Amino acid sequence: MQRPFVKMNGAGNDFVVVNALELPFTPTAAQVRAIADRDSGQGCDQLIAIEPSDRTDAFMRVWNADGGAVETCGNALRCVGWLLMQSTGKDRVTIDTLGGPTTAWRVPGPGRVGSGGPEGPTTTAHVKVDMGAPRLDWTEIPLEEAMDTRGIELQVGPIDAPLLHTPGAVSMGNPHVVFFTDRQDDAFVSGSGSLIEHHPLFPEGVNVGFANVLAPDRIRLRVWERGAGLTRACGTGACAALVAAARRGLTGRSATVEVDGGTLAIDWDETTGHVFMTGPVEIEHTGTLTLKDAPG
Template structure:
């Protein structure tokens, strides 16, 4: 069968968008991995599907699949692309769109300037929310990584923003050992479902530089939930003050968390690249 899709990106974090409201398909993990290949397929960080909601109070169901075929709970950059996609496809004319995800409900607002605001809900710091094997909730947790004899202990903030994140403060994001430490932290056995890993440089209380290693993907040019996670852990540790501008390799987002009882909100762009059709085998 021929599957219609749209390629989109949010600050270089790129997605294959699939409308499963007006067309029918059942994507298998192997098919997703093949489509994600940048030389032999379409190429993307995640594949996102739009489906009819199961909850009548929601507008759509939003599902996220990593390049390795695994389904995950949330994706902030993808959420912004999702909002623009459903309007471009005329699946809705609403500017405020409520979607259900595996990580909980999200509210997406398409602003008049074309930017998309995402209400990410309140961050959850309890280890059980990720889940993460730790005794009690604290701003920083010690994590031993690497083989015996050459291991090192890192101090990480952990938080769920619909999906799990570990955040490591570094002196310089540009030279941070993302390729080395990213897989060690992401796949550490204390994270039962693996985790995304942020490498955060605090430039000022209202500005950070960030690189993110995403589980099932690797380092991406931008990560919306990673930006939210970094800001939440930074504010909790007294390092940051809302609103915070987050500079990622692909561009800049603004994250707000004015009060511990308030939801995190993220504002940023969403860009359409091209439309296409692909034969599913």
Template structure:
């Protein structure tokens, strides 16, 4: 039997498996079956913990369709809280394929993750051809950046008027995104407050998306719409984001929770 922990950050939920001692032999098909909400455990992403010399843990992130994801802010905070509970440390470094993400444990259920600096060039996102990442030709107000995975933020007057289930998948697979993209629909409520709804690449509509919130504050500030620090309100709750001026890193503060633990036959 394989033990797992079901966690979430603002309802963005994860099945966490521990492969630090030995690999479990996970395949894209197994990842899809575990993530299935009807026939498996169910999650937005499947997270595998692996040993990481020079860091506290490496996380491998798989989407419900079996594809790999480069970064996940909510999962990073959740895993940091797990490792902190094991070690008693308040400073945890979580390694991803996108780089090392230092985390600070404010309390067991609240964590700050340093998500690093956004990449802003068209080739960094990546986009299919050279263009201004602040003016994508897919909507009247749309911008792109990479937070270790490709993001596009569309600024709208009223999120309630957007058909996310229709527009999200169309934009995820738009030819401008050769590796597909996470799509955020953002409504500016105030210079320090953004409402955000997300369609995640390979996962669909989720209650929250940490890297999507990072992209939203970066793209909103680049367009002169917000300050560098703002509350990002998503269907699952609020995150506090700061695009730090001193080094360009994006800091994300928010809650983590363990829903339940269990085991299953692989």
């Protein structure tokens, strides 16, 4: 079976997006892994399907590169939001996910989005999304046992001299822990993140953030994503990092979050309690998928 797709990224976090509004798209886990494979497939952090919804403009379904379905993805919400706004002519759309509904709208930003030519993709447009209120109770992350989510009982390394300890825990529709550290090299993030991702404390697994607070309004962040590994950006991870930092008094309620693929503006609104994320979207290319089983 063949299906058209759009390859997009949000601050470097890249996606293969399939329009399933009229024709269902139900890949197997093996097919997802084959599409996501960067050597033999299209290569992506997540595979996205845009499906019909009775209560919103569309439903966004997300699979991680390992083939597993997950609740939501912040950067993908911006990309899907832009596609829906382009196709409907609206300036604001609502997208449902397994993690709940989200509103996206256009904001002023440099450049425009277009397919790449010989010189590569065009400059980016900007989209803002309302990620909703963070879920902060231990049952909402979820954790295996009751803990204060401002700083949970978890550490990496020797008991008397841990390398990482007492991360904040936040759900942005998917589970996150955020360590505050200036250790952000690839080996450290990958080694520690892969160790924590499937820790028994997290019955649904967890995304692992490594946040270095540079100023009260600036955070440098790297994220080991559950089921995807080390990615160039994680939108829900950026939201979680700002919330976790603000709860510890390390930042205010708004900050620029620097990720490998660019920057995201995160604002935890005091009036509504919702977290708003603004950042770039970019189309890399279009093409056609040929669905076939991958080994394993």
